Amino acid sequence: DAGVTQSPTHLIKTRGQQVTLRCSPKSGHDTVSWYQQALGQGPQFIFQYYEEEERQRGNFPDRFSGHQYPNYSSELNVNALLLGDSALYLCASSLMGRVDEQFFGPGTRLTVL
Amino acid sequence: QQQVKQSPQSLIVQKGGISIINCAYENTAFDYFPWYQQFPGKGPALLIAIRPDVSEKKEGRFTISFNKSAKQFSLHIMDSQPGDSATYFCAATLGDQTGANNLFFGTGTRLTVIP
Numbered sequence: 549d550a551g552v553t554q555s556p557t558h559l560i561k562t563r564g565q566q567v568t569l570r571c572s573p574k575s576g577h578d579t580v581s582w583y584q585q586a587l588g589q590g591p592q593f594i595f596q597y598y599e600e601e602e603r604q605r606g607n608f609p610d611r612f613s614g615h616q617y618p619n620y621s622s623e624l625n626v627n628a629l630l631l632g633d634s635a636l637y638l639c640a641s642s643l644m645g646r647v648d649e650q651f652f653g654p655g656t657r658l659t660v661l
Numbered sequence: 662q663q664q665v666k667q668s669p670q671s672l673i674v675q676k677g678g679i680s681i682i683n684c685a686y687e688n689t690a691f692d693y694f695p696w697y698q699q700f701p702g703k704g705p706a707l708l709i710a711i712r713p714d715v716s717e718k719k720e721g722r723f724t725i726s727f728n729k730s731a732k733q734f735s736l737h738i739m740d741s742q743p744g745d746s747a748t749y750f751c752a753a754t755l756g757d758q759t760g761a762n763n764l765f766f767g768t769g770t771r772l773t774v775i776p
Contacts, residue, residue: 552704581763590667590750590766591705604763638704647693647754647762652704 552653569624573641580622583638667767680738682770684751691753741774
């Protein structure tokens with residue numbers, strides 16, 4: 549079992565650009581959550597997807613959007629990138645309601661110049 | 662606002678010593694309190710977790726102490742080893758009526774265990 553996988557590993561963008569990050573959940577999991585981890589900080593919840601719908605959302609602007617596919621994989625899209633969007637973006641998967649069995653991927657390091 | 666406050670920011674312990682990390686929360690509706698361990702270049706990994714109906718949980722060298730009245734919980738690492746050197750995050754969560762939930766993380770403690 550490959551666990552939670554994310555791509556790409558690293559990404560460099562410039563201000564104003566758009567970016568798409570991808571996540572494949574652990575086998576058997578149906579729920580994907582996205583977190584933003586700024587340098588030296590704890591992860592902050594962006595949103596959670598289940599059954600291809602956004603189920604919960606943290607305090608992030610509409611520039612952050614997502615999608616979940618029928619195979620449970622997910623994408624995080626960020627539009628109009630700001631310097632402050634530079635962070636490690638983490639994907640976590642679980643079964644719905646089973647945060648006690650939530651597994652995190654290694655993350656995508658996004659740098660905005 | 663920060664829903665979960667964590668201290669200290671960094672901690673240096675001798676091999677064999679006890680590492681103690683503390684967290685405090687405000688929302689009394691939180692019903693699950695996990696601790697995560699994160700190594701550089703990796704995502705957080707669940708270490709140990711507790712629910713508010715118990716005051717202590719022990720798994721190997723790791724113990725969570727939970728004080729519901731004080732809204733505080735702590736992680737104790739006994740016989741700390743150099744391999745324990747990592748960043749530790751406390752977190753808290755509550756689920757909504759649909760079962761969806763999100764984790765509120767502390768700001769992290771960088772632990773260094775000196776051989």
